[in-house]
Amino acid sequence: MGDRAQDNRLRRRAFRPALTVPFLAALCALASGLGLAQAGRSAPPELAGEAVRSTKAAFRRPADTPFPGTNPFSPEKEALGKALFFDPRLSRSGSVSCATCHNPSLGWTDGLPRAVGFGMEILPRRTPQVRNLAWAAAFQWDGRADSLEMQARMPITAPAEMNMTMDLVIARLKAAPGYAPLFRAAFAGDDPLNAGNLLAALATYERTLVSPRAPFDRWIEGDEAAIGPDAKQGFALFIGKAGCSACHSGWRFTDDSFHDIGLAVTEDVGRGAFAPPSVTAMQHAFKTPSLRELRMQGPYMHDGQLPDLDAVLEHYARGGEKRPSLSFEMKPLELAADERRALVAFLQTLKAEPVPVALPHLP
Amino acid sequence: MAMIPRLFPGVLVLLLGTFLLAAPARAEEFEVQIHHTEVLNPGISPRVGDVLSFVNHAEIAHNLYLTYEDGTVVTLDTQPPGTTKRAMLKQAGHVIVRCWIHPIIRMEFDVAPH
Numbered sequence: 471m472g473d474r475a476q477d478n479r480l481r482r483r484a485f486r487p488a489l490t491v492p493f494l495a496a497l498c499a500l501a502s503g504l505g506l507a508q509a510g511r512s513a514p515p516e517l518a519g520e521a522v523r524s525t526k527a528a529f530r531r532p533a534d535t536p537f538p539g540t541n542p543f544s545p546e547k548e549a550l551g552k553a554l555f556f557d558p559r560l561s562r563s564g565s566v567s568c569a570t571c572h573n574p575s576l577g578w579t580d581g582l583p584r585a586v587g588f589g590m591e592i593l594p595r596r597t598p599q600v601r602n603l604a605w606a607a608a609f610q611w612d613g614r615a616d617s618l619e620m621q622a623r624m625p626i627t628a629p630a631e632m633n634m635t636m637d638l639v640i641a642r643l644k645a646a647p648g649y650a651p652l653f654r655a656a657f658a659g660d661d662p663l664n665a666g667n668l669l670a671a672l673a674t675y676e677r678t679l680v681s682p683r684a685p686f687d688r689w690i691e692g693d694e695a696a697i698g699p700d701a702k703q704g705f706a707l708f709i710g711k712a713g714c715s716a717c718h719s720g721w722r723f724t725d726d727s728f729h730d731i732g733l734a735v736t737e738d739v740g741r742g743a744f745a746p747p748s749v750t751a752m753q754h755a756f757k758t759p760s761l762r763e764l765r766m767q768g769p770y771m772h773d774g775q776l777p778d779l780d781a782v783l784e785h786y787a788r789g790g791e792k793r794p795s796l797s798f799e800m801k802p803l804e805l806a807a808d809e810r811r812a813l814v815a816f817l818q819t820l821k822a823e824p825v826p827v828a829l830p831h832l833p
Numbered sequence: 834m835a836m837i838p839r840l841f842p843g844v845l846v847l848l849l850g851t852f853l854l855a856a857p858a859r860a861e862e863f864e865v866q867i868h869h870t871e872v873l874n875p876g877i878s879p880r881v882g883d884v885l886s887f888v889n890h891a892e893i894a895h896n897l898y899l900t901y902e903d904g905t906v907v908t909l910d911t912q913p914p915g916t917t918k919r920a921m922l923k924q925a926g927h928v929i930v931r932c933w934i935h936p937i938i939r940m941e942f943d944v945a946p947h
Contacts, residue, residue: 607936607937608936613936616936716892716893717893725870725935725937726935726936726937727870727934727935727936727937728933728934728935728936729934741933745908745933746906746908748908749896749898749908749911749933750911751894751896751911751933751934752896752933752934755934797894798893798894798911798913798914799893799894
């Protein structure tokens with residue numbers, strides 16, 4: 471190795487602070503510690519204490535919501551974005567708003583196995599919920615959008631969804647006298663009522679949609695009584711034997727990664743449509759969804775093909791359909807009935823009390 | 834005839850020096866370590882022809898790809914835990930390394946001409 475490489479070894483820096491080896495070691499230690507506790511034994515107190523502290527830190531909610539420098543937060547932008555989110559005039563039919571599918575009464579989704587699009591056509595994928603996206607690294611089930619601003623345009627202009635053009639949306643909003651003052655309040659410039667600002671306002675509002683504090687959060691912050699022993703056992707399984715946290719990591723319980731988890735194949739190849747054909751791992755790969763605010767009644771997966779949590783756990787226990795694109799992390803595992811119950815108990819602790827959402831008065 | 838042995842060492846040194854000056858610089862190999870979804874960028878300054886070796890210390894698989902300034906994408910195979918994948922740098926300019934599986938992974942550096 472040459473001098474340049476020697477120098478380089480001394481100047482490492484982390485680009486993306488994420489799960490590190492010490493953290494993963496702590497996860498394993500916590501998992502084994504909790505498992506030992508379940509079995510009536512105890513882990514070495516100093517190891518368990520440190521493991522618990524570092525693991526809890528990795529699942530602790532952030533204090534603030536991040537907004538990009540290119541689209542900083544303002545209350546005026548949030549108010550405009552909220553009006554737009556609930557306004558059906560953004561669709562060609564004038565009857566479908568973002569909130570039609572991302573319905574706050576249904577956990578910001580629609581509760582359906584697959585979304586219903588323009589002309590009541592059933593679409594190939596399930597409507598994802600839209601909370602905690604301010605922290606997301608990739609958008610859409612296949613990751614084809616790199617930002618919320620880019621994502622916001624897609625359903626509006628997709629022929630199978632809201633089936634609009636941005637020009638027509640802007641023309642409609644200009645015809646509604648109340649919108650111009652909202653755009654002027656939120657954005658500078660001579661003609662702020664434009665497509666770019668509309669998408670920026672929508673993205674800003676979506677970034678404000680953050681899961682309320684759940685029992686799990688209170689446990690992470692030190693309230694041992696916030697979750698029961700079954701949920702604690704479930705968390706130990708989640709980060710240990712079951713391996714769920716390999717992808718469902720961090721406080722959002724997703725690392726925004728893409729995997730083929732061996733579901734029944736459809737014509738939808740997911741991220742495979744955007745990756746070179748040689749990237750086998752992306753065939754039938756879809757984004758790891760967050761597990762916060764999980765609708766316990768299902769349905770689950772990108773196309774709603776698994777109706778309930780029992781089916782989900784059985785799928786992971788079997789390890790998915792074997793094929794070249796199957797994720798390396800998908801391995802069969804034994805999950806006893808009490809372990810499945812514990813995992814479900816844990817998932818329930820990620821659900822907070824619903825927060826009322828005041829509907830906006832549309833211009 | 835007696836001159837040849839006396840001249841030979843000098844000629845040899847001259848020829849060797851010419852060869853060393855004319856020979857291209859030897860390609861270097863830079864090691865980049867991956868821990869979970871964290872790429873530890875050693876702050877590399879490679880040249881065209883150098884090799885990056887990505888060592889996956891994570892317990893999960895990765896599938897890295899390099900995007901050159903002109904849009905050329907070079908994809909490495911799926912990289913299970915404990916394996917190393919190598920990529921020879923083919924173009925000068927800015928390069929972005931990402932992972933098909935984990936979009937959160939991102940590493941950028943510049944490649945100097947050979």
